[in-house]
Amino acid sequence: MRAMLTLLSSSSSSSSLVLFSKKLFLLPKPSLTLSFFSRNTTTMSINLQSHAFAGNPIRSKTPKSTDPFSPNSALDSLKTQLLDNTLLQQPPSPDFKVLPFRKGRPLASSIPGEMTPSWHLGWISLPDCRNFLEKSGVQLSEDSLVYLGSRSEDDVVYWAIDVSSEAGLVPELGSKQFCFVELRTLMVATDWADERAMGELAIAGNARALLEWHNLSRFCGVCGAKTVPMEAGRRKQCSNVLCNKRIYPRVDPVVIMLVIDRENDRALLSRQSRFVPRMWSCLAGFIEPGESLEEAVRRETWEETGIEVGDVIYHSSQPWPVGPSSMPCQLMVGFFAYAKSLEINVDKEELEDAQWHSREDVKRALTFAEYKKAQRTAAEKVEQMCKGVEKGQSLAADFNVESGELATMFIPGPFAIAHHLISSWVHQDVAPNGVQVRTDQSSSSISNL
Structure with a gap:
C-alpha cells in the first residue's frame, strides 16, 4: 500500500x-x-x-500535422528561425513565446491590482530566450524546447524550457522584475474567479509536468540507451535503433x-x-x-x-x-x-x-x-x-x-x-x-x- x-x-x-x-x-x-x-x-x-490545472486554454485540441500550429510544423519553423539569424530580427509567423522553468518553478511577474496584486506567467520571446542563454554560454537548440500549445487566432505558439543549470539567468531576469516562483505558491495566489489566471495556472502545470517527465526519462528503461525528444518534446524515443522504444509522458x-x-x-x-x-x-x-x-x-x-x-x-x-x-x-x-x-x-x-x-x-x-x-x-x-x-x-x-x-x-x-x-x-x-x-x-x- x-x-x-x-x-x-x-x-x-x-x-x-x-x-x-x-x-x-x-x-x-x-x-x-x-x-x-x-x-x-x-x-x-x-x-x-x-478544476485548477484543468481547462488549459492552449491545448484544447491538437492541430492536424499539416497545420502550421501543429507540434511538428512548429518545430520545423523553430529550427529555421534558430538557424537563420536574420529571421530572429523580423516578426516571425507564427510567433514563438517561451516560458522558462528553474527547478520546477515557472518564471512569473506581478502587477498591482485594485484589491490585490495579480501574477502572470513570464513569457519571453524566442530572440530574448536565445540572448539570455548565450550570455550564460549556452547555445539554444530545438531539443531544449518543449511544445505546449498554440493560439492560432493570435498567431502564437508556446514553448517551455528548463534552465535549472543556468544560474546566471536569475539576476538577468530579476532585473526585469521576473522571478522563478513555486507552482504551489502561484496556485494559492490565484483568484479562482479569474478565468485568465486559472488558464495561466493550467498552462504552468502542464509545462511543469512535461519538463519534469523529460528530466526523468533521459535514458531508456529497456536497454539503458539515451532517449531523444520527438514530436517537439511531446514524446521521447530510444536512440538505440535495435530498441527504438517509444516513451510517453507519465x-x-x-x-x-x-x-x-x-x-x-x-x-x-x-x-x-x-x-x-x-x-x-x-x-x-x-x-x-x-x-x-x-x-x-x-x-x-x-x-x-x-x-x-x-x-x-x-x-x-x-x-x-x-x-x-x-x-x-x-x-x-x-x-x-x-x-x-x-x-x-x-x-x-x-x-x-x-x-x-x-x-x-x-x-x-x-x-x-x-x-x-x-x-x-x-x-x-x-x-x-x-x-x-x-x-x-x-x-x-x-x-x-x-x-x-x-x-x-x-x-x-x-x-x-x-x-x-x-x-x-x-x-x-x-x-x-x-x-x-x-x-x-x-x-x-x-x-x-
Whole structure:
C-alpha cells in the first residue's frame, strides 16, 4: 500500500462569483459548485467550469500535422528561425513565446491590482530566450524546447524550457522584475474567479509536468540507451535503433474519496503528520496494477482506517502537477464512498489520525477558513519576490476565524479537489445514484454530477 504523497489536490478554474437566494438552481453537468458562508452566513457559490490545472486554454485540441500550429510544423519553423539569424530580427509567423522553468518553478511577474496584486506567467520571446542563454554560454537548440500549445487566432505558439543549470539567468531576469516562483505558491495566489489566471495556472502545470517527465526519462528503461525528444518534446524515443522504444509522458492515477456515514450524517476526514496544524482532508491513495478505481477506493479506505466501503460514486477529476518531481503529474480521481462499517482503526504508518465529523462541524470549518485572505497573502508574496524582496511568511497562518482566533479545524482551499468533495457533501445530500439533492435550505444551488 502506498499512501498518497500529495493530498492537497487542487481545484477550481472558475469564471463567476454569484450570490444566491434560497432558490434552487440546476447547474450543467460539467460544473462544480463551491459553497461557503460569509460573515452574515449568506451562502455564496462559485460555478466552477473545471478544476485548477484543468481547462488549459492552449491545448484544447491538437492541430492536424499539416497545420502550421501543429507540434511538428512548429518545430520545423523553430529550427529555421534558430538557424537563420536574420529571421530572429523580423516578426516571425507564427510567433514563438517561451516560458522558462528553474527547478520546477515557472518564471512569473506581478502587477498591482485594485484589491490585490495579480501574477502572470513570464513569457519571453524566442530572440530574448536565445540572448539570455548565450550570455550564460549556452547555445539554444530545438531539443531544449518543449511544445505546449498554440493560439492560432493570435498567431502564437508556446514553448517551455528548463534552465535549472543556468544560474546566471536569475539576476538577468530579476532585473526585469521576473522571478522563478513555486507552482504551489502561484496556485494559492490565484483568484479562482479569474478565468485568465486559472488558464495561466493550467498552462504552468502542464509545462511543469512535461519538463519534469523529460528530466526523468533521459535514458531508456529497456536497454539503458539515451532517449531523444520527438514530436517537439511531446514524446521521447530510444536512440538505440535495435530498441527504438517509444516513451510517453507519465501520469500517476490517484483516488481521493470522501467517506460518508449516511445513517449518522457524518464524513470521515484524516490528518497526515506532514499537514499544517489543524488541517483535515480526504483519504487518498495510488491505484495499483490490475485494480479498478472503485476497488482502489475500497482498498485504501480499509487499509488506512479499517472502514469497509460499499457504494462508490464518481464526482470529478483533476490533474495535479505539483507533487514531487519523481511523479511529474498525478491525476486525482474524486469519489464519494459510503461506509458499511463505522469503527475506525487508523494505520499510524499512513495517517496521524482519522475521525468522523458531523456536517455542522465541517460546515463551520468551511465558514471560518479565510481562503480569500490566504489568496491575497500569497499574491502579495509573489509581488514581493518579483521585486526581489522575498519574505519568509507562512500561508497556513492565514486560516483564522473572523474573531482573529485560530479555527479548530480547516480543510484544503478551493484550489483543491478535496475542498470540493467536502463542500459538495456539506451542502448537498448525495444519493447512491450520484444525483445530489440539496437538503440544507440555507444553501442555494443544486447540481447533478
